[in-house]
Amino acid sequence: METNILIINGSLRGAAGNSGAVAMKAAHMLGSEFKLPATLLTLTGTLPSIREVYDLVSNSDAFLVITGVYWNNWSSPLQRFVEVMTAFENTPAFFGKPVACAVTMDSVGGIEVAARLQAVFGGLGCWSPPCSTVVLSRTAHEAMAASAGAAFDPNEDVWRLDDLHIVLQNLVTAAAMPRNNWVAWPHTELIIPDGPWPSSGPLDMGTPKFLP
Numbered sequence: 001m002e003t004n005i006l007i008i009n010g011s012l013r014g015a016a017g018n019s020g021a022v023a024m025k026a027a028h029m030l031g032s033e034f035k036l037p038a039t040l041l042t043l044t045g046t047l048p049s050i051r052e053v054y055d056l057v058s059n060s061d062a063f064l065v066i067t068g069v070y071w072n073n074w075s076s077p078l079q080r081f082v083e084v085m086t087a088f089e090n091t092p093a094f095f096g097k098p099v100a101c102a103v104t105m106d107s108v109g110g111i112e113v114a115a116r117l118q119a120v121f122g123g124l125g126c127w128s129p130p131c132s133t134v135v136l137s138r139t140a141h142e143a144m145a146a147s148a149g150a151a152f153d154p155n156e157d158v159w160r161l162d163d164l165h166i167v168l169q170n171l172v173t174a175a176a177m178p179r180n181n182w183v184a185w186p187h188t189e190l191i192i193p194d195g196p197w198p199s200s201g202p203l204d205m206g207t208p209k210f211l212p
Helices: 018-032 050-058 076-088 110-124 138-147 161-175
Strands: 005-009 038-042 062-068 099-105 133-137
Touching: 005 018, 005 161, 018 038, 018 062, 018 099, 018 161, 038 050, 050 076, 062 110, 062 161, 076 110, 099 110, 099 161, 110 133, 133 138, 133 161
Parallel strands: 005 038, 005 062, 062 099, 099 133
Antiparallel strands: none
């Protein structure tokens, strides 16, 4: 059975931004280098129903989550995705599946966003393989361009788009590992009704209200 990777593009600019370029590069790498299918979910687009998104996530074996950095956080579409998907914490949608992330930024905040993102998806039931994060910045690209060709390039080990290959190699390796030995801790199951994707407005998933 083929491994299917779900690429989640959480950029505010959708396919047009830096994260969109990373998403397209990842999809091309998975197809050309790893000979694996990849599904691209762009969160700024028109999403199908909640049930259809759940089915899409459930039918995926691993996730590559991509976002820009916005005031030391990920994007609002990605935050909404996490909020809605919270109802499916530790369900077959996420449980035991590996996650990797790629973060684009101007100059600061990317590694902190990536670390928190890995922790959030860990809470949903995922796990992080080794070397499963890459952070790409404008300032790093300018530094690499300035030192290119130097005898002793101080920026040789700075993250660059080609390093996405390593992230995907580890993600694909992890996706092939068995998932039936993981054990989930007890948790309260949330219920969210079927219906259109709630891209805006109030979101009530039945969590307890304890303040008057």
